[in-house]
Amino acid sequence: MRYARLSDIVQLAVLMQGRHTGVTLDEMEARFGVSRKTAERMRDAVETAFGPLELAESDDNRNHWRLRSDAVRRLVPLSAEEVAELEAAAGTLERTGFEARAAALRELDTKLRATQHTGTLERIEADIEALVQAEGLVMRPGPRQQLDTGLLACLREAIATCRIVEVRYLSQSTGRHSRQRIESYGLLYGNRAFLVGRTDWKNANMRLWRLANMSEVRVTSESFARDPDFDLEAYARRSFGTFQEEPMDVVLRFTPEAKRDASAFLFHPSQTTEDNTDGTLTVRFTAGGLDEMCLHLVTWGESVTVERPVRLRQRLAEVCASLVAHHGKS
Numbered sequence: 001m002r003y004a005r006l007s008d009i010v011q012l013a014v015l016m017q018g019r020h021t022g023v024t025l026d027e028m029e030a031r032f033g034v035s036r037k038t039a040e041r042m043r044d045a046v047e048t049a050f051g052p053l054e055l056a057e058s059d060d061n062r063n064h065w066r067l068r069s070d071a072v073r074r075l076v077p078l079s080a081e082e083v084a085e086l087e088a089a090a091g092t093l094e095r096t097g098f099e100a101r102a103a104a105l106r107e108l109d110t111k112l113r114a115t116q117h118t119g120t121l122e123r124i125e126a127d128i129e130a131l132v133q134a135e136g137l138v139m140r141p142g143p144r145q146q147l148d149t150g151l152l153a154c155l156r157e158a159i160a161t162c163r164i165v166e167v168r169y170l171s172q173s174t175g176r177h178s179r180q181r182i183e184s185y186g187l188l189y190g191n192r193a194f195l196v197g198r199t200d201w202k203n204a205n206m207r208l209w210r211l212a213n214m215s216e217v218r219v220t221s222e223s224f225a226r227d228p229d230f231d232l233e234a235y236a237r238r239s240f241g242t243f244q245e246e247p248m249d250v251v252l253r254f255t256p257e258a259k260r261d262a263s264a265f266l267f268h269p270s271q272t273t274e275d276n277t278d279g280t281l282t283v284r285f286t287a288g289g290l291d292e293m294c295l296h297l298v299t300w301g302e303s304v305t306v307e308r309p310v311r312l313r314q315r316l317a318e319v320c321a322s323l324v325a326h327h328g329k330s
Helices: 003-018 025-032 036-050 080-095 099-114 118-133 149-161 232-237 256-263 290-303 310-329
Strands: 053-056 064-067 135-137 163-170 177-189 193-198 207-210 214-223 248-254 272-275 281-287 304-308
Touching: 003 025, 003 036, 003 064, 003 099, 025 036, 036 053, 036 064, 080 099, 080 118, 080 149, 149 163, 149 177, 149 214, 177 207, 177 232, 248 256, 248 290, 248 310, 256 281, 256 290, 290 304, 290 310, 304 310
Parallel strands: 135 177
Antiparallel strands: 053 064, 163 177, 163 214, 177 193, 193 207, 248 281, 248 304, 272 281
């Protein structure tokens, strides 16, 4: 057997052991650039060299093979939090245009999972999924807050186990502290970090709680039934940033000079772009967060025109006028 093919078989063994959902023949063909027949031979070679394969459960009517043997595993335990952090980092890179770096992190994730004993991987798999689904990134450039790792650990535990968390919370509006009992649904990271949750199960409306305003955090033994209809990603996409308000259809037009930069910029995950015959670029997306949009759009100066909605155009003009007046005074 050629050295290159042997290397592919070892990689396939790692892949089949690292993916709890298994690997299909189609994925083998695409991954290694081989024919169906060669993919079948590679699958059989993995079974011969490393131990029996088994079929994983799937919903797509295709066979998903995974390697159950511990032949290529190592004695290095992974935690659900560590794997979830890798996925979160990969997602961040992907959303900001670094697809190759995101792919490299996901490759590392697969290899690390492949080093785990079967029982360890099965034990943390559900927690990994829960943590990944319960943490989102808001698409807004800017500085990030330093967060206490103990606080994050408590909140992640509360989210993963669906238990109520009790906190001492500082109100931004009144400056007073209060004790709050929160059903924790997820975390959002932007210029600030927020917990998404609610204090009353009868009220379906979620609220954003600033992590920086929390202290004396305790995960209680009291559990709650998570709303199956709540989607953190959909909740985050309602806004440009983290402020939640009714989404609006936004249409921006960038000058030919700014077209190159604007076309490479992700303003919102829902955006679409259109090249215009006059050399300008039109960007469309749907989101709430009027003031946060203005604070970002003002950085583009005269290179951007707000075509819709009118209230965003008016608010941006007010922000620009205020900045000019402030600059004149200084």
